[in-house]
Amino acid sequence: MVQLTMAKAITAGLTRAMDGNEHVVTIGQDIGRLGGVFRITDGLQERFGARRVMDSPLAEAGIVGTALGMAQRGYVPVCEIQFDGFVFPAFDQIVNQVSRLRFRTQGRITAPIVIRLPYGGNVGSIEHHGESPEAYFTPTPGLRIVTPSTPVDAYELIQQAVASPDPVIVLEPKRLYHSLKGEVDLDAPASGELDRARVVRLGTEITLMGYGPMMSTLLSAAKVLADEGHSAEVVDLRSIAPIDWVTVEASARKTGRVVVAHEAPRTSGVGAELAARIQERCFFALEAPVLRVTGLDMPYPPSRVETDYVPSVDRVLQAVDRALAY
Amino acid sequence: MTATNAWTPRIVGPASEPPDDPFAGEPADGIETVQLLDPDARPRRHHTYSPQLTVDEVREAYRTMFLSRRLDTEGTNLQRQGQLALWAPAKGQEAAQIGAISALRATDMVYPSYRELSMVMHRGLDPIGVFQIMRGITHATWDVEAHRMGVFAFVVGAQTLQAVGYGMGITLDGSDEVVLACLGDGATSEGHVNEALNFAAVYRAPVIFLVQNNQYAISVPTAQQFRGAPAARAAGFGMPGVRVDGNDLFAVHAVVAEAAARARAGEGPTLVEAMTYRIGAHTTADDPTRYRTRAEEDLWVGRDPLVRTERWLREQGTTDDWFTGLAAEADEVATDLRARVLALEPQGITDLYDFVLAEPSAALAEEREQVAAYIAGLEGR
Numbered sequence: 001m002v003q004l005t006m007a008k009a010i011t012a013g014l015t016r017a018m019d020g021n022e023h024v025v026t027i028g029q030d031i032g033r034l035g036g037v038f039r040i041t042d043g044l045q046e047r048f049g050a051r052r053v054m055d056s057p058l059a060e061a062g063i064v065g066t067a068l069g070m071a072q073r074g075y076v077p078v079c080e081i082q083f084d085g086f087v088f089p090a091f092d093q094i095v096n097q098v099s100r101l102r103f104r105t106q107g108r109i110t111a112p113i114v115i116r117l118p119y120g121g122n123v124g125s126i127e128h129h130g131e132s133p134e135a136y137f138t139p140t141p142g143l144r145i146v147t148p149s150t151p152v153d154a155y156e157l158i159q160q161a162v163a164s165p166d167p168v169i170v171l172e173p174k175r176l177y178h179s180l181k182g183e184v185d186l187d188a189p190a191s192g193e194l195d196r197a198r199v200v201r202l203g204t205e206i207t208l209m210g211y212g213p214m215m216s217t218l219l220s221a222a223k224v225l226a227d228e229g230h231s232a233e234v235v236d237l238r239s240i241a242p243i244d245w246v247t248v249e250a251s252a253r254k255t256g257r258v259v260v261a262h263e264a265p266r267t268s269g270v271g272a273e274l275a276a277r278i279q280e281r282c283f284f285a286l287e288a289p290v291l292r293v294t295g296l297d298m299p300y301p302p303s304r305v306e307t308d309y310v311p312s313v314d315r316v317l318q319a320v321d322r323a324l325a326y
Numbered sequence: 327m328t329a330t331n332a333w334t335p336r337i338v339g340p341a342s343e344p345p346d347d348p349f350a351g352e353p354a355d356g357i358e359t360v361q362l363l364d365p366d367a368r369p370r371r372h373h374t375y376s377p378q379l380t381v382d383e384v385r386e387a388y389r390t391m392f393l394s395r396r397l398d399t400e401g402t403n404l405q406r407q408g409q410l411a412l413w414a415p416a417k418g419q420e421a422a423q424i425g426a427i428s429a430l431r432a433t434d435m436v437y438p439s440y441r442e443l444s445m446v447m448h449r450g451l452d453p454i455g456v457f458q459i460m461r462g463i464t465h466a467t468w469d470v471e472a473h474r475m476g477v478f479a480f481v482v483g484a485q486t487l488q489a490v491g492y493g494m495g496i497t498l499d500g501s502d503e504v505v506l507a508c509l510g511d512g513a514t515s516e517g518h519v520n521e522a523l524n525f526a527a528v529y530r531a532p533v534i535f536l537v538q539n540n541q542y543a544i545s546v547p548t549a550q551q552f553r554g555a556p557a558a559r560a561a562g563f564g565m566p567g568v569r570v571d572g573n574d575l576f577a578v579h580a581v582v583a584e585a586a587a588r589a590r591a592g593e594g595p596t597l598v599e600a601m602t603y604r605i606g607a608h609t610t611a612d613d614p615t616r617y618r619t620r621a622e623e624d625l626w627v628g629r630d631p632l633v634r635t636e637r638w639l640r641e642q643g644t645t646d647d648w649f650t651g652l653a654a655e656a657d658e659v660a661t662d663l664r665a666r667v668l669a670l671e672p673q674g675i676t677d678l679y680d681f682v683l684a685e686p687s688a689a690l691a692e693e694r695e696q697v698a699a700y701i702a703g704l705e706g707r
């Protein structure tokens with residue numbers, strides 16, 4: 001067991017994946033010498049050489065599109081997109097090309113690539129550096145989208161993503177990169193399933209559901225509720241495409257009340273899918289409507305007011321109060 | 327290090343090659359670098375271009391370069407002190423920026439990237455606009471139409487297509503304005519930038535693409551960014567490509583003036599590759615010691631555009647007093663700006679709902695009320 005930050009855990013997971021399969025390569029802007037702007041690939045170029053750790057030209061469609069070509073040649077590329085807000089030049093490659101290759105070719109050609117995407121706000125930066133673009137991708141059949149909330153989870157998920165025969169977008173909560181530390185067993189096999197949600201706190205009265213950077217907020221809210229005498233269950237989705245409905249529905253049925261949180265805007269977000277599905281499937285078990293605590297339906301604001309945009313513990317508690325009042 | 331056009335597959339390439347020094351030896355692509363004033367402030371004759379600026383104009387240009395550098399330093403300091411989210415230093419690129427913009431009319435539109443503080447100042451805008459963005463107060467502020475200075479663009483290269491479209495509008499209007507589109511060497515790799523170049527050529531849009539080749543994107547040197555330099559690629563798009571010493575105010579001005587004249591005459595776009603160097607870090611979040619050497623930085627510090635222009639001005643009789651006065655003015659401007667930056671407060675988040683749609687939807691109006699009530703509740707505690 002070692003104590004690692006989320007960033008170092010991803011580095012360790014990626015290193016292990018590259019050690020284990022010489023066809024794993026990584027490509028992205030500034031990932032070589034610089035080690036990436038977040039230093040996730042720090043030391044990788046020295047270890048694996050510039051053949052496998054490639055500084056790319058400044059072009060996201062280029063990164064993802066060539067990764068898809070390399071995959072067709074038997075490589076397993078791990079792409080780094082520098083920031084959430086800069087993934088969109090690669091949109092066609094991701095949603096029209098990467099995601100559909102298996103379907104179009106009836107399984108003859110596949111796209112086992114990984115796209116690492118730092119995301120999320122409250123990082124005090126300028127425009128396009130605090131976004132949560134997951135809902136542009138989650139409705140796309142053929143993509144897997146995962147997001148860790150702890151270092152150990154990050155360590156596992158990146159390895160599972162590399163091992164997956166499907167294309168996987170790993171949304172990395174950048175706010176936690178260097179601020180969240182946790183125990184990681186570097187020798188543990190990364191054998192868990194890629195699309196399993198996890199109940200991270202058991203409770204009985206209400207379920208708080210979220211993923212990635214929201215989990216620490218939800219856990220804090222659960223603690224406050226415990227102090228106030230309420231028992232909240234907390235579910236970390238981990239995979240937002242596909243969603244582990246078994247775990248989600250089980251918790252919804254168990255507590256009868258669900259609050260969903262994410263930083264992305266409310267409209268047509270992952271929370272909308274959760275609310276819809278939960279009421280379709282668990283209607284008679286529900287004591288209250290599924291409530292959403294989300295980013296606002298506006299473009300991500302200037303950083304001096306971003307704390308009013310990103311869901312806070314207080315906003316989660318406000319929703320919990322409403323749900324409990326039914 | 328000599329440039330090579332021989333294609334080396336990047337996948338087996340070296341870990342990092344320093345950028346080729348554009349002033350060392352013959353360029354492999356055969357495109358010369360126009361220079362009218364060398365780093366030692368000696369005039370250079372050129373077969374096509376000649377200096378167009380009067381001493382007064384140079385003094386005015388130098389003043390903006392000097393003041394913007396002072397504020398650029400202030401930006402870095404303020405960020406270090408936790409007062410700005412980020413700062414993108416422009417130190418070293420002032421001649422490329424001011425040389426280009428001073429060759430335009432005040433009515434010509436400029437599409438900047440995010441490093442063009444000096445251009446903002448040249449257009450008479452209050453530089454606080456840039457600091458508002460970098461402090462996280464607003465995304466984009468100033469009066470674009472009044473100053474013909476577009477808003478900063480943080481998605482690398484996206485502004486170039488819009489610049490071309492604006493130019494297409496000028497053509498449709500039958501006007502003789504031109505557009506200056508600013509971008510970096512790294513940006514030339516983006517697909518949308520290549521679309522912009524093609525559209526500009528196809529529609530003969532009156533656009534000057536000013537590629538400030540400051541040798542690096544973030545850590546990636548030009549030698550790894552492209553094998554065909556921007557000036558060389560221009561021909562493939564069907565437009566002239568001119569390489570110019572970007573630290574030579576006279577040369578940049580002359581080259582852009584000529585490109586603007588062509589554009590006004592309906593002869594279409596030009597790509598100007600201004601060879602320069604970002605003396606500072608990419609942004610305050612960057613650590614250049616990871617990817618470039620002190621020796622290389624020193625080489626370019628020796629080509630500082632301000633030093634060169636100052637020497638020329640002194641040779642033309644500009645007095646010590648004038649320079650001392652300018653330094654004092656810069657200190658005043660910086661002190662004043664600093665105080666105003668520290669006093670900047672953001673709009674409340676609910677005010678921002680005004681700008682999502684022309685008329686807020688019912689859902690937006692409701693969300694706004696909820697957010698306002700929530701915030702009022704917090705303040706009430």
Ligand SMILES: Cc1ncc(C[n+]2csc(CCOP(=O)(O)OP(=O)(O)O)c2C)c(N)n1
Pocket residue numbers: 029058082086089439441480481482509510511512513514540542543544604608
């Ligand atoms: C589409 C996009 N991808 C990545 C980034 C992150 N990024 C910001 S600036 C930069 C390098 C830009 O280099 P260049 O175009 O040479 O301009 P310079 O910063 O040197 O002025 C990168 C990679 C971005 N802002 N936009």
